[in-house]
Amino acid sequence: MKRYLLVGAAIGLSLAALSCQAPTPPPSESIGADTSVAGPTAPDKVKRGGILRGTWSGTLAHLDLHQVGTLGTWNAGNLMYNGLIEWDAFDKTQQRIVPGLAKSWEASPDGSRFTFRLQDGVKFHDGASLTGDDVVFTLKRIADPPRGTSSARKDQFQMVDKIESPDPQTVVVTTKFPSANLVNLLADGWHVIVPKHVVERDANALKQGGIGTGPYTFKELVPNQKFVAARNPAYFRQGHPYLEGIELYRFGEETTAIAALVTNQLDMVNPAGQGISGQGARDVKARNAAMVVESNPRLAIDIWRYNVTRPPLDDLRVRQAMNLAINREEYVKFLQDSEGPVGTVVFPGSVWDLPKAEQEKLIGYEPNYDQRLQRAKQLLAEAGLAGGFTVTLMATTTNFEDNAQALEAMLGRINIKIKRDPLQQEEARQREAESLFDVYAGGYGIATIDPVGVVGDHFVCGSGRNTSKFCDPELDRLYQEQLKVLDQKERAKVVHEMIKRAINGASMNIINWNNEYHARWPYVRDFVVTPSRYTLASKLEYVWLDK
Amino acid sequence: MHRYLTKRLLLSIPTIFGLTVLIFFTLRVLPGDVALTILGEDTQVDHQRLLEIRRELGLDQPIYVQYGQWMWSILRLDPGRSFGSDYPIAKRLAAAIPITFNLAVYALILTLIVAIPLGAVSAVHQDSWVDYASRAAALVGLSTPGFWVGIMVIMFLAFYVGWMPQLQLVSFFEDPWKNFTQLFWPALVIAIAQTAVITRMTRSTLLEVLREDYVRTARAKGLRERVVIVRHALKNAMLPVITLIGLEFAGLMNGAVITETVFAVPGLGSTLIQGINAKDFPLIQATVLFIGLIVVLVNLLVDLSYAWLDPRIKYR
Secondary structure (H helix, E strand, O other): OHHOOOOOOOOOOOOOOOOOOOOOOOOOOOOOOOOOOOOOHHHHHOOOOOOEEEOOOOOOOOOOOOEEHHHHHHHHHHHHHOEEEEEOOOOOOOOEEOOOOOOEEOOOOOOOOOEEEEEEEEEEEOOOOOHHHHHHHHHHHOOOOOOOOOOHHHHOOOEEEEEEEEEEEEEEEOOOOOOOOOHHHOOOOOOOOOOHHHOOOOOHHHHHHHOOOOEEEEEEOOOOOOOEEOOOOOOOOOOOOOEEEEEOOOOOHHHHHHHHOOOOOOOOOEOOOOOOOOHHHHHHHHHHOOOEEEEEEEEEEEEEOOOOOOOOOOOOOHHHHHHHHHHHHHHHHHOOOOOOOOOOOOOOOOOOOOOHHHHOOOOOOOOOOHHHHHHHHHHHHHHHOOOOEEEEEEEOOOOOOHHHHHHHHHHHHHHHHEEEEEOHHHHHHHHHOOOOEEEEEEEEEOOOEEEEEHHHHOOOOOOOOOOOOOOHHHHHHHHHHHOOOHHHHHHHHHHHHHHHHHHHOOOEEEEEEEEEEEEEEEEOOOOOOOOOOOHHHHOOOEEEOOO | OOOHHHHHHHHHHHHHHHHHHHHHHHHHHHOHHHHHHEEOOOOOOOHHHHHHHHHHHOOOOOOOHHHHHHHHHHHOOOOOOOOOOOOHHHHHHHHHHHHHHHHHHHHHHHHHHHHHHHHHHHHHHHOHHHHHHHHHHHHHHOOHHHHHHHHHHHHHHHHHHHHHOOOOOOOOOOOOHHHHHHHHHHHHHHHHHHHHHHHHHHHHHHHHHHHHHHHHHHOOOOOHHHHHHHHHHHHHHHHHHHHHHHHHHHHHHHHOHHHHHHOOHHHHOHHHHHHHHHOOHHHHHHHHHHHHHHHHHHHHHHHHHHHHHOOOOOOO
């Protein structure tokens, strides 16, 4: 068994990174062996070669990472590209950014001009050299897409004013105002650099294949069935990747995937993204105790949210009363297969998180539940609803019963009844997007660990996922302010105020931040699960097979 | 014969037309938004972008225009490209159809090897223990859901035998034995239900035939029992069984949807499921239409086979 424990021969990535204070990592419950990896194995100890076989989950729209946000696209597409800068593959707290196609970067003192110097000799898979023009073309394609091209994340880059390349090895991004998070956002894995000469000729050229600079080159794609990539021998991080290739297979049934794993038809479940269910993880462990099975914190949340335009949910007192009646620890027990820390609108334990004492002052987070119930009843009485009311719960059929039972149990204590409205996933998503609900319970993946991740998407007035239709000018002001505060400690102070405003505004409640289960054979080495899927870890360029 | 064939082919035209209408319009009334699916799980819902995606996919057109465009593409034998992935559907079906055909043939062979002898023995030895056992087994086979049997087989193989078919499917022409070992288990799962149906049908039709005068005459002539059963009774009893086999085979070509999904066989069935999950209308339409065409064709072939099996039947 011991020989299977990862040696963790850390040489640490001492690469340039953003300055940050040491965070307290959220708890990571390992249901198998301790697999924490401090850093990559020394190259001379690595066994090279072999094909890594994994599962491929999530819907695949196509392989153009800029134009969509589906996990099936990410899991396959990300292997073929690099960003200018990337979140470190081995930093489980996800605070460290390492060079990607930019070997260095610097911000002007006023935080509105960012200069990136490109690596030398980087080539795209078709042999063309990477230049500043490719980077400028790419960033413009993301921030301000040309007609006929969509950008799934353009809203994140509203601060961008100009993107220029004064020489082939330099790119300068100028922002409209000092930007505290441009670098963080650029490090998110979706913002990969694409070849101008290919995409300019055909805007959809990357949908069926992939020509990037990444560790693996495109070999074969059968949509939603199989994706095959081969090692890029000309990869700019010399010596990487260690694997000869990657094969990802799609499974309609998790049982089949687990069967394939335990019979060694697969080396691991989804290497680049979604894990397996808790039950699946336990099954794997029960069938083969030597298998590495982990539960790791991820940027994903279970929530319920209110439509604040619908009476009586348009009354803040009513929403706050409902929040007070919800006991998150109790709620999590209702949600099968969901585990992970209770938190607010930022990743628990990150540098942005509220101190515990502060968090316990938020409405609905106070430790004394009985007092909370009394306060909830008082608020309802003030709103003229002491006798309670009935509210409709919309959720997908897959997790409806869990949520309905939890809400019925807890809201029943303040005389609020639940009318059930279970829907298939597609219909629920459509109705949620159109704000056709009273209370919606579900889950979201969060695109970035930056504090804009949840608040920017779900709380800012008019933002794309603010389906609660919530608007708070003071919250919006705090949101805009924190974007411009360059000093991290000072920014955190504004973020804390923003968190308080968002939580006490009671438009969307976070039940917990999710942990995700992963399983693999012990010979799969140097595989790390970072909080966000969109990090260098997903490129698998450090992973090697010890067999 | 030619006249009959022409008549049947002409009759299939309204059938296929009805099928296209049914497929197309049923999909359009299903809830959900393909644009949202394409936009992705972890992105903001940009309503402007949703409109753009719908326009790119032609979903902003009146529904009769969309139907007309699809029919035109079908008449040109080009089912178009997948929503979102833009992948050529013809290419995808071309890869999936041989796999499902391969699986269906194995399932049919397994079915016939067991079902006809078992049905015949059951009929000949009516109310014996063999008959009771065969009837009970058929009932179990009919009433056990295929997806459950599939999962049980997978779990048994993986967790108790420690083996599972290789994920990368090998073509029959590349390595017939490997191909057979890969598809044997899903074929077996499909064959269980098919065997149950065909065993019961063989038994009941043979029982009827065995009571016919010509069978009694054959026995009175002193023919051996085996000859009476095989040459005289079974051949005549096969007519409705052949019809059923034809329909079951057509059913198998619809991809044994669940079994393919459970065993991760990349055939028509799993393609259809993936199309449904992604709300990929063109893919679903093309797949279902292909399956419909197969059913129409197999029905025709079954009808034509009657003349060969029973010379008394003449087509006019």
